[in-house]
Amino acid sequence: MLQLQDFRAARRLISPHMRLTPVFAIGQPDFGAALRNGTQTPDLFLKLENLQVSGSFKARGAMNAALNLDATVRENGLVTASGGNHGMGVINAARVLKVPVKIFLPTNTPKPKISKLRKSGVDVALHGAVWDDANHAAMAHARETGMAYIHPFADPNVIAGQGTIALELLEQQADLDTLVVAVGGGGLISGVASAAKMLRPGIRIIGVEPVGAPTLFESLKNNEVVTLPSVNTAATSLAPRQSSALNVDMIGKNVDRIVLVSDDEMRTAAGWMWRELGLSVELSAAAGLAAVMQGRLGDAAPGKTGIIVCGTGTDGQ
Template identity: 50%
Template structure:
């Protein structure tokens, strides 16, 4: 019998609570790994990045660890809560553009002008490797893992995890989840090459990316079994479920895996050993 009043699946579901990670998401792994890969002189003029919020928080923490300033360019739809948390970590926040690529242009320009180190949120081998450590912990906790559900923004998390999972347990199926309003990887996989979305309508800043990186795309193409789409509203409902049923405060990206199960875009056989990431923290499920 399920321990839940309203189970979302008949699978044996394990939640990986990256919302409890420092700064509130898995992003701390990649940013810290990137920081540790660099000599002190490489970051002596500070660190700059562009982010929907979670990667920016991780970079702000990394900069504080190193004792250097951080500047984070965020999109207009980044939540005010994320912006305030960035400021509390000591970052200078610049709001630029409706989508990540527009904010990223500002970050790259500042890095060039100032000599600050630029930390890419997903197209950096050290960042991707750091995110892949999530998979090591998940396999350690669930050795008989059969399937993993992972939210996708730019693709750094799922590509890092997929490389680890397929190397250590090739039988594991990996399903990525994107918003219907930002189907970056889905569109690219369907086309067979990286595509740039003409329009991004999702309000989930941490999952809104008009174009992925070619190397990240190649990793996902070769290691991920499927990518499915959920709506912002389905993620909102899933975030509420996580809070109501389990007391887990997830942002909408953190609720994407549950949304895929609740909406029926992913249907699992009874008893399937499934791992699902709650990849980011937020209050979205608490107030409906």
């Protein structure tokens, strides 16, 4: 299990290559008709990881994992499977290290992300219908070529890198009562929840998944890693069919609640952020705000609430 010193070490290692993203205090906004009746809007603080290098928080974990590789291992290059954001993070790490890189994407990756990755000039391959299929191909490629495989969520170094967000956020806004985090495979919330609970044991951590991809919701309910028979959400970066034992264990120990939101609710939240705040975010990055707008935090008075806005994009508009 990761310790606080692991997150601090990750922060020292990656900070020369990352941005200290701002926290945007928006008070108790008026959501108008989009707000669920009877819901009390808490004081909201948005951690803008959509402004991070490569466009999302994923750059943190990818960089920490890459920098922790032995130099002789990483000289053959880096390979991964991604819904888009992790791929951009691994590309960024490969550029810093000046090594080759190959990214496997599932065919359900939003077209703008595929285009963005291909325009970066690296080797991009489409494989399989969902992330899990692309991941099998990436791991096979790593075995065949000797390239270093970087998992997007089931890797302690990736988790430590993502957890550096909590170190920053609780320096920028030390009195948060609740922290809301979108959940895909679980790497972000595993790191953020673990680090946040070490720094502020009383903080509540709420995870948010799509209704059409409740991977961690079902795994925690069954107390084991559950493989979904299928996924059905436009928020494809939150849609692996399976997480991992590492992530399920960390989330089970540190996360207070996993809640579900629909694609339409995420679109409503993303649209509000564009109209009212001028933030263009991917659908997945609106999941946390959608949970707040729909009163899903499970507490009538959640207090000062932080939301990690995890990635930029236009598919939420």
